Amino acid sequence: MRITVLGSAAGGGFPQWNCNCRNCRGLREGRLAARPRTQSSIFVRPDAGDDGLLFNASPDILEQIRANPVLQPARRLRDSAIAAVLLMDGQVDHATGLFMLRERGSPLPLWCTDPVAEDLSVGNPVLRVLGHYCGVERHRIPLDGRAFAIDGLPGLQLQALPLASKAAPYSPHREAPVPGDNIGIVLSDTARGTRLFYAPGLGEIDPAVFDAMAGADAVMVDGTFWTDDEMPALGIGPKRAREIGHLPQSGPGGMIEWLGRLPARVRKLLIHVNNTNPILDEDSPQRAELRAAGIEVCEDGQAITL
Template sequence: MRITVLGSSAGGGFPQWNCNCRNCAGLRAGTLRAKARTQSSIFVQPSDHADGVLFNASPDILDQIRSRPALQPGRAIRDTAIAGVVLMDGQIDHATGLFMLRERTSPLPLWCTDPVEEDLRQGNPVLRVLGHYCGVARQRIALDGPAFEVPGVADLKFRAMPLASKAAPYSPHREQSVPGDNIGMTITDRRSGRSAFYAPGLGSIDPAVFDAMAGADAVLVDGTFWTDDEMIALGLSTKTARDIGHLPQSGAGGMVEWLGRLPARTRKLLIHINNTNPILDEDSPQRAALAAAGIEVCEDGMTIDL
C-alpha cells in the first residue's frame, strides 16, 4: 500500500493568504526554514501506478493533482486514477474540492457518513450543486460497522470509527456533535495485512481510538496545534484547540504523550498542521522535541509505503 500526502496543512494552507504570524511572514521572507503546504488530503493506492482512493477533497485539489502524476495516468482522453472519494468530515477544507471534480463523465463515487451527507446537502450544499454537473453516487459509511471496499481498489479495505471533534461551523450540530460528524479510518492492505490509521481531525482519544492506533503500522493524526491556547496567545481567536475539536500536541494528555504510548514499531506522523504551529519551523525546539520522540511532520508529496 502506498499513501501519498497530497496536502498536509490545516484550513487556509501555509502560508495562509491573510496571515502574518511568525511562521507565515518568515516563510514569505525566506527567514524561516520551512516548506509551504496545501490543505490536507491523502491518496491511497494498493501499489504504485494503481488506481486509488482520495481521502478528502481540499480546495487545493487541482494543484495537488497537477503535482502528482500518479493521479492522472492519461489512459484515455478523459481519465483519473481516483476510483472514489472518502470524506472524513464535512469541513470546508475537506469538501470544497469536490466542486473541482465536476467534469467527470459519470457520477462521482463518494463515501461519507449520514451527518456529513446532511451537512453537504443543506448547510453547504456541495452535493446538490454537483447534481447539476457529474452527479454523485453516494455510499453510506457505517460507524463501527464492517469494513467496506471501493470498486477498482479491491486490495484495500476500509473501516471507520466515530471520533470526538467538531462538525463544520455551518452544521446544525456544530456545538452538539453527533456520531459521524468526524471519523477515523483504518486502511488495510488485504495482501500484506499491514494497515494505517488516518484521523486528521481528532479532539480526544478514548480506548477504542487508541486501540485502533496501536493496531496500525502507521498513524497519520491531527497535528493542528502545538498548544491548547495557541490561537488565543496570538490574538487570533478566543477558543482553545480543544474547543474547536483538535487535541494539541504538547501538555498533559496531548498528542505527543499519546503517541509515546504506541508500540515502537508504529510509524507516527502528524498531518493537518495549522499555519501558526511552531513545528512548521524546522529549526524550532518543538520540531526537535518531535524528532526526539520519533514523530514525523507530514509534508506535501511525502509517500508512506506499507
Template sequence: MRIHVLGSAAGGGFPQWNCNCRLCAGVRSGTLRATARTQSSIFVAPDQGEDGLLVNASPDLLQQIKSNPVLQPARGLRDSAIAAALLVDGQVDHTTGLLMLRERSRPLPLLCTDAVAEDLTQGLPLLRVLGHFCGVERCRIVPDGRVFEVPGVEGLLVRAVALASKAAPYSPHRDAPAPGDNIGLVIDDGASGRRVFYAPGLGEITPALFDLMASADAVLVDGTFWTDDEMIRLGLSTKTARDIGHLPQSGPGGMIEWLDRLPKHTRRLLIHVNNTNPILDEDSAERAELARHGIEVCEDGQLIRP
C-alpha cells in the same frame, strides 16, 4: 499500499493567504527554514494498480493533481486515478475540492456518513451543486468499525470509527454532535496485511481508539496545534484547540503522550498542521522535541509505505 500525501496543512494552508504571523511571514520571505503546504488530503492505492481512493477533497485539489502525476495516469482522452472519494468530515477544507471534479464523465462514488451528507446537502449544498454536473453516487459509511470496500479499488479494506470533534460551523448539528460528524479510518491492504490509521481531526483519544492506533503500522493523526491556547495567545481566537475539536501535541494528555505509548515499530506522523504551529519551523525547539519522540511532520508530495 501507497499513501500519497497531497496536502498536509490545516484550513488556509501554509502560508495562509492573509496571515502575517512569524511563520507565514518567514516562509514567504525565505527567512525561515520551513516548507509551504496545501490543505490536507491523501490518496491511497494498493501496491498493484493505479486507481485509488481520494481521502478528503481539499480546495487545493487542482494544484495537488498537477503536483502528483500519479493522479493523472493519462490512459485515455479523459482520465483520472481517482476511483472514489471519501470524506472524514464536512469541513470546508476537506470538501470543496469536490467541485473541481465536476467534469467527470460519470458520477463520482462518494463515501461519507449520514451526518456529513446532511452537512453537504443543507449547510453547504455541494452535493446539490454537483448534481448539475457529474453527480455523485453516495456510498453510506456507518462509523461502527465494520469493514467495507472501496468502489473501483481492489485490495483496500476500510473501517470507520466515530471521533470526538466538532461539526462544521454551517452544520445543522454544530452544537448537537452526531455520530459521524468526524471519523477516523483504519485502512488495510488485503495483499500485504499492512495497516494505517488516519485521523486529521482528533479531539479525544479513548482506550478503544488507542487500541486501533496501536494495531496500525503507521498513524497519520491531528497535528493542528502545538498548545491548547495557541490561537488565544496569538490573539487570533478566543477558543482553545480542544474547543474546536483538536488535541494539541504538547501538555498533559496531549498527542505526544499518546504517541509515546504506541508500539516501537509504529510509524508516527502528524498531518493537518495549522499555520500557527511552531513545528512548521524546522529549526524550532518544538520540531526538535518531536524528533526526540520519533514523530514526523507530513509534507506535501510525501510517499508513505506503511
C-alpha cells in the same frame, strides 16, 4: 498500499493568504526553515494498478493533481486515477474541492457518513450543486465497525471509527455533536497485512481509538496545534484547540504523550498542521522535541509504502 500525501496543512494552507504570524511572514520572506503546504488530503492506491482513493477533496485539489502525476495517469482523452472520494468530515477544507471534480463524465463515487451527507446537502449544499454537473454516487460509511471496500480498489479494506470532534460551522448539529460528524479510518492492505490509522481531525483519544492506533503499522493523526491556547495567545482567535475539536501536541494528555504510549514499531506522523504551529519551523525546539520522540511531520508530496 501506496500512500501519497497531497496536502499536509490545516484549513487555509501554509502560508495562509491573509496571515502575517511569525511562520507565514517568515516563510514569505525566506527567513524560516519551512516548506509551503496545501490543505490536508491523502491519496491511497493498492500495490497493483493506477487507481486509488482520495481522502478529502481540499480547495487545493487542482494544484495537488498538478504536483502529483500519480493522479493523472493519462490513459485516455479524459482520465483520472481517482476511483472514489472518502470524506472524513464535512469541513470546508475537506469537501469544497469536490466542485473542482465536476467535469467527471459519470457520477462521482463518494463515501461519507450520514451526518456529513446532511451537512453537504443542507448547511453547505455541495452535493446538490454537483447534481447539476457530474452528479454523486453516494455510499454510506458504516459506523458500527463493519469493514467495507471500494469498487475497483482490490486489496484495500476500511473501517470507520466515530471521533470526538466538531462538525462544520454550517452544520445543523454544530453545537450538538452526533456520531459520524468526524471519523478516523483504519485502512488495511489485505495482501501485505499492513494497516494505516488516519485521523486528520482528532479531539480526544478514547480506548477504541487508541486500540486502533496501537494495532496499526503507521498512524497519521491530527497535528493542528502545538498548544491548547495557540490561537488566543497569538491574538488570532478566542477559541482553544480542544474547543474546536483538535488535540494539541504538547502538555498533559496531548498528542505527544499519547503517541509515546504506542508500540515502538508504529510509525508516527502528524498531518493537518495549522499555519501558526511552531513545528512548521524545522529549526524550532518544538520540531526537535518531535524528532526526539520519533514523530514525523508530513510534507506535501511525501510517498509512504506500507
